[in-house]
């Protein structure tokens with residue numbers, strides 16, 4: 001029974017509303033089916049059934065503790081030793097959430113950038129060459145080229161091209177975060193996962209980062225967690241709204257922000273939440 | 275009117291409140307304690323230094339002869355009428371035993387720390403942590419006794435001779451410094467931020483690659499501090515070493531021949547000499563060398579720490 005006076009509204013709004021992407025030219029590259037995540041006995045994600053179109057940006061929004069990071073980190077199995085993840089994660093037709101998968105090889109295709117810029121205490125060059133060297137690339141020319149293209153794609157090349165051997169720890173927050181993006185794309189992944197990449201940055205760096213992401217979309221599929229609603233609106237094609245471990249609404253970004261179908265989403269995007 | 279309230283306010287603000295008085299009192303107490311400690315430290319260093327220098331000032335021993343002389347026999351004067359106080363055998367013995375035990379202990383300590391911290395943190399916390407803490411607490415005489423009854427006979431059986439010597443000392447010191455070096459290494463690894471590991475794993479590094487290329491690299495200053503700390507402990511350890519090294523003030527010509535260290539000569543000799551005599555002063559000079567070396571170890575630890583912070 002509703003204890004709500006506004007009965008009309010309560011009945012017209014839906015409990016849950018999911019429209020998977022279906023655009024020509026953007027085939028589904030990644031999808032999750034019946035994904036559940038448990039931290040010990042505690043279930044933190046109850047069902048995550050989302051599909052992601054290639055070369056698109058999808059934003060994951062929702063209140064703190066709603067399971068966005070939990071979901072995102074499951075996608076490249078960063079939760080492996082921390083949580084139990086059940087269900088399927090289909091990447092180009094292969095379930096990457098099954099035991100036989102080589103997670104190290106998989107993570108080369110599904111890269112990740114974290115909330116806090118986390119360059120290694122090495123030079124800028126060595127940071128970007130890190131993943132390639134792990135895989136045995138020693139050829140100086142090959143490394144040079146990857147370092148340059150990655151930094152260019154991350155829009156950092158012009159600022160650091162003369163300082164490649166300087167410590168990456170000397171970079172500003174925004175530069176460091178773009179270095180982390182360059183480091184992640186150095187192995188040419190398919191998909192880039194970003195967990196609140198701009199939350200530690202000032203507005204100027206944030207907008208530069210957004211421009212970078214819009215450029216990167218040509219080459220990569222991007223899934224980004226953000227608390228910044230304007231950011232989601234500015235850069236993403238699709239938006240998923242998480243609440244209490246569930247995806248309550250998933251649709252095109254414009255639908256989510258202008259015409260949400262679920263009451264909680266509506267409250268959240270209009271700032272009336274909680 | 276206005277000036278009056280201003281005055282009142284000023285009075286209120288200037289009045290020493292109870293909290294302010296308490297703070298002054300607290301500051302005085304801690305400053306006194308600090309000064310007292312400083313005074314004690316300065317007194318110890320001053321005392322050892324003044325005693326240790328007497329060998330060179332009142333007994334006219336040449337400093338260079340003292341540091342490089344190979345025979346130690348303060349009771350005897352040589353052909354030129356100079357006392358035989360060459361400390362080189364002990365200095366070499368001390369350094370050799372310190373460096374050897376550090377070389378042996380380091381891989382074990384870092385390996386254990388990696389296991390405790392990276393590979394199996396649960397088991398590490400449950401088993402190894404308490405074990406290390408227990409081992410740190412065992413008095414050195416117990417280590418020495420075990421060395422005497424187990425290590426020395428074993429060395430004797432394998433290498434012949436008496437079994438006393440640098441090798442036995444190294445074995446005992448290895449066990450003694452291992453827990454300290456291990457737990458400090460574990461702390462060093464623990465202080466490597468989690469996001470370093472995540473960044474590496476997210477780039478497709480395996481756990482070993484992450485440990486080897488990221489965690490150990492980032493922890494290097496801390497690990498070095500741990501090793502130097504262990505060396506300082508080994509260098510200063512007296513009792514256990516004295517029990518297994520053989521106490522012959524000779525240049526060690528092999529690892530299994532009886533020799534001595536600065537500390538072992540001090541502990542065996544200091545009770546048998548008369549204050550103010552040359553024999554006594556010479557021992558104080560050894561103590562001074564020991565003290566200076568400890569200061570050097572401390573300095574190295576600080577330098578590493580500072581360098582680590584700059585990174």
Ligand SMILES: Nc1ncnc2c1ncn2[C@@H]1O[C@H](COP(=O)(O)OP(=O)(O)OP(=O)(O)O)[C@@H](O)[C@H]1O
Nearest residue numbers: 039044062063064065066067068069070071082242
């Ligand atoms: N390592 C962990 N161990 C146990 N519980 C965790 C862990 N990480 C997250 N959780 C729990 O899982 C739930 C979802 O957390 P998650 O970090 O996914 O939220 P989020 O949506 O990313 O929040 P935020 O916006 O604050 O980053 C929370 O209740 C949180 O307490």
Ligand SMILES: [Mg+2]
Nearest residue numbers: 068069070195
């Ligand atoms: Mg989060």
